[in-house]
Amino acid sequence: MNRSELVNQIRLKESFLxxxxxxxxxxxxxxxxxxxxxxxxxxxxxxxATKNYCVAYKPNxxxxxxxxxxxWESLERTVDYIPKTHFTIADAKRxxxxxxxxxxxxxxxxxxxxDAVTVAPYMGEDSVKPFLEFxxxxxxxxxxxxxxxAQDFQIPGxxxxxxxxxxxxxxxxxxxxxxxxxxxxxxxxxxxxxxPDHFLLVPxxxxxxxxxxxxxxxxxxxxVGLLINASRSIIYAGKEMDFAEKAATESIxxxxxxxxxxxxxx
Numbered sequence: 001m002n003r004s005e006l007v008n009q010i011r012l013k014e015s016f017l018x019x020x021x022x023x024x025x026x027x028x029x030x031x032x033x034x035x036x037x038x039x040x041x042x043x044x045x046x047x048x049a050t051k052n053y054c055v056a057y058k059p060n061x062x063x064x065x066x067x068x069x070x071x072w073e074s075l076e077r078t079v080d081y082i083p084k085t086h087f088t089i090a091d092a093k094r095x096x097x098x099x100x101x102x103x104x105x106x107x108x109x110x111x112x113x114x115d116a117v118t119v120a121p122y123m124g125e126d127s128v129k130p131f132l133e134f135x136x137x138x139x140x141x142x143x144x145x146x147x148x149x150a151q152d153f154q155i156p157g158x159x160x161x162x163x164x165x166x167x168x169x170x171x172x173x174x175x176x177x178x179x180x181x182x183x184x185x186x187x188x189x190x191x192x193x194x195x196p197d198h199f200l201l202v203p204x205x206x207x208x209x210x211x212x213x214x215x216x217x218x219x220x221x222x223x224v225g226l227l228i229n230a231s232r233s234i235i236y237a238g239k240e241m242d243f244a245e246k247a248a249t250e251s252i253x254x255x256x257x258x259x260x261x262x263x264x265x266x
Contacts, residue, residue, distance in 0.1 A: 146181025182210020
């Protein structure tokens, strides 16, 4: 999916919601365990219930890799099931170099047909560039994450600012995004000044305590320029037979706040 298609979907739905499909087998509603592929069935029902209120889905690969072959089958079925109107992100956090990086890109963009993949930039340009060589595909570079450990390396010495400045020379706003955690809202205005045109993928709203309105107020740009991700607060909003309905209710609440933010910005 290219940038104009993504922006069109955001404006059509008045939403910049990304839903994390982090289905953990031990957390699924009990009745789903009777299915031959409970993870896919869970994802299928979540997608059906929320697709009108979000523009992207982001499976975190750890939840699938941990299940071995069955997990990869669930992931493939899930990606195939997501409507083509929706942006798909492989939350894989890959960060190798050379042929390894090229083959990671091939795996996610050609074999699994994701639109984007998260990439750790620690090893420099040659760990990111292979992901930028695919037409209408995106690398999403980790810049400033929402976890406590961001204080160890990313913030001291303003390393995250260096990443933002340097990575812009590798790609363009058409194929490069940045991850910025919602719990780092106090830094978002400055980050937006450093990367005025790039999309930001913002995890940490919901269960991790980030505030959607605060994030939007600091980081919306002329094309919206945000994908705010929520995972647990939506997919685990309910644990009974009506889990998908409750996920829809949470999605609608977030979409309404996003609509207000977009209206205010315009």
